[in-house]
Amino acid sequence: MDTSHNNMAALFQQLGLESSNSAIQDFFQRHYLPKEVNLVDAPFWTPAQKAFLKESLDADAQWVEVIDHLDTSLRR
Numbered sequence: 001m002d003t004s005h006n007n008m009a010a011l012f013q014q015l016g017l018e019s020s021n022s023a024i025q026d027f028f029q030r031h032y033l034p035k036e037v038n039l040v041d042a043p044f045w046t047p048a049q050k051a052f053l054k055e056s057l058d059a060d061a062q063w064v065e066v067i068d069h070l071d072t073s074l075r076r
Helices: 008-014 021-030 047-058 064-073
Strands: none
Touching: 008 021, 008 064, 047 064
């Protein structure tokens, strides 16, 4: 059983991004997704980040709930 705690900070770590609360808030302030752009198609992801997000969503992996929250947080 996987006992890791999947939250936004852990997702940012998984994506290779700074994961402090202030860094996460800064990321959301600097990045925006229009409703017609899919999360995995955002221009600010690296190829590896896109692949992780896509694979996690396609596999309905343990990260899906947090990735959905990430998606919502990027839309204003």
